[in-house]
Amino acid sequence: MAKSIQESTQKSTKIKRILLKLSGEALMGSEPFGIDPVLIKQFAEEIKVITETGVQVGLVIGGGNIFRGAGLVQSGINRVTGDHMGMLATVMNSLAMQDAFQRLNTRAVVMSALAMNQVCDQYTRREALRNLEQGHIVIFAAGTGNPYFTTDSAASLRAIEINADMMIKATKVDGVYSDDPVLVPDAQRYAQLSYDDVISQQLKVMDTTATVLCRDNKMPLRVMNIFNSGDLLKIVQGDTSIGTIVQ
Numbered sequence: 001m002a003k004s005i006q007e008s009t010q011k012s013t014k015i016k017r018i019l020l021k022l023s024g025e026a027l028m029g030s031e032p033f034g035i036d037p038v039l040i041k042q043f044a045e046e047i048k049v050i051t052e053t054g055v056q057v058g059l060v061i062g063g064g065n066i067f068r069g070a071g072l073v074q075s076g077i078n079r080v081t082g083d084h085m086g087m088l089a090t091v092m093n094s095l096a097m098q099d100a101f102q103r104l105n106t107r108a109v110v111m112s113a114l115a116m117n118q119v120c121d122q123y124t125r126r127e128a129l130r131n132l133e134q135g136h137i138v139i140f141a142a143g144t145g146n147p148y149f150t151t152d153s154a155a156s157l158r159a160i161e162i163n164a165d166m167m168i169k170a171t172k173v174d175g176v177y178s179d180d181p182v183l184v185p186d187a188q189r190y191a192q193l194s195y196d197d198v199i200s201q202q203l204k205v206m207d208t209t210a211t212v213l214c215r216d217n218k219m220p221l222r223v224m225n226i227f228n229s230g231d232l233l234k235i236v237q238g239d240t241s242i243g244t245i246v247q
Contacts, residue, residue: 014236014237014238015055015165015166015235015236015237015238016054016055016056016165017055017056017057017058017132017162017163017164017165018050018055018056018057018058018164018165018166018167018168018236019058019059019060019155019158019159019162019164019166019167019168020047020057020058020059020060020167020168020170020232021060021061021062021151021152021155021167021168021169021170022043022059022060022061022062022170022226023061023062023064023170023171023172024061024062024063024064024065024066024089024090024093024151025062025064025065025172026039026043026065026170026171026172026226026227027039027040027043027061027065027093027096028065033065033066034065034066035065035093035096040096040097040100041100041103041104042229043097043100043226044097044100044101044103044104044106045104046226046229046230046232046233047059047101047137047232048101048104048106049232049233050232050233050236051106051135051137053233053236053237055236056132056133056135057132057137057138058128058132058137058138058139058140058158058159058162058164059094059097059137059138059139059140060090060139060140060151060154060155060158061090061093061094061097061139061141061151062090062093062151063086063087063088063089063090063092063093063151064089065089065093066089066092066093067085067086067088067089068086072085079147079148080147083143083147083148083149084147086143087113087114087141087142087143087145088142090141090142090143090151091110091112091114091116091119091120091141091142093141094110094112094120094139094140094141095110095119095120095141097139098110098139101137106137107134107135107136107137108136108137108138108139109121109131109136109137109138109139110139110141111123111124111127111128111131111138111139111140111141112141112142112145113140113141113142113143113144113145113146113154114142114145116142120141123140123142123145125161125162128140128158128161128162129162132162138162140154140155140158144157149209150206150207150209150210152169152206152207152210153206153207153209153210153213155167155169155210156206156209156210156211156213156214156219157213159214159219160213160214160217160219164219165220166219166220166221166222166235167214167219167220167221167222168221168222168223168224168232168235169205169206169221169222169223169224170224170225170226170232171223171224171225171226172225172226172227173223173225174189174224174225174228174242174243175189175190175191175223175224175225175243175244176189176190176193176198176203176205176223176244176246177189177190178190178203189244190244191241191244191245192244192245192246192247193205193244193245193246194246194247195211195212195214195215195246195247196215198211198246199211199212199215205221205223205246206221214246218247220245220246220247221245221246221247222235222242222243222244222245222246223243223244223246224242224243224244225243228242231243
C-alpha cells in the first residue's frame with residue numbers, strides 16, 4: 001500500500017522537539033500596535049503543520065507589540081514594575097495564540113511563570129514535558145517570572161529545560177547580518193556562526209544572557225524569517241540552507 005504524504009513527511013523529519021521564539025512585534029503586521037488577526041492565524045497554521053509531522057513544539061512570544069518597558073523605565077518607572085507589565089503583555093499574546101490554535105482544532109496549553117490560574121496553567125517542567133509528549137503545543141508565558149530577564153532569555157531557558165533539539169528565533173529578517181540590512185543594503189548574511197562569534201562581534205541576535213545560556217548548554221539556534229511561508233517546515237525537516245545557524 002502506498003504511504004500517505006504525512007507518513008513520508010514524518011519519516012523525513014530530523015528534529016523531534018523545538019522551542020520557537022516569536023517576537024511580539026511580528027504579531028502587529030502592518031499595524032502600529034496590537035495583534036493582526038490575519039497574521040496570528042497564519043502563524044498558527046504554520047506551526048500546526050509542524051506538529052502534524054510529529055514535531056513537538058514549545059512556543060515563547062514576546063510582548064513588544066503591546067508594551068515595551070524600556071521606554072517607561074527611561075521615563076522614571078521602576079524597572080521591576082516595568083518588567084512585570086511586560087510579562088503580562090506576553091500572557092495576552094499567548095492567550096491570543098492559544099485561541100488561534102483552538103480555532104484550528106489544535107490543542108495548545110498556556111503555561112505562565114507567574115501564578116494566574118484563572119486564565120492559564122502555572123509552569124512546571126514536568127507538566128510541560130507531559131503536554132509536549134502528548135502532542136500539545138505548549139506556550140510559555142510571562143518570561144522567566146523574574147525581572148531583568150528578556151523573553152529571549154526565557155526562550156533559551158525553556159529550550160534547555162524541555163530538552164529541545166533546537167531553538168528557532170523567528171524574526172522579520174532571514175538570518176543574522178553583519179549590520180542592519182535595512183540601513184546597510186550590502187550587509188553580509190551569515191550562514192553559520194558560533195556563539196563566541198556572536199558575543200565577540202556584538203551581533204544583535206539575542207541578549208548576552210540568552211546567548212551564553214545556549215552556548216554553555218550546547219543548544220543550537222536557528223534565526224529565520226517567520227514571514228517566509230514554508231521555511232519553518234523546511235527547517236524541522238533538516239534543510240540547513242535557511243536562515244543562520246548558531247551553535
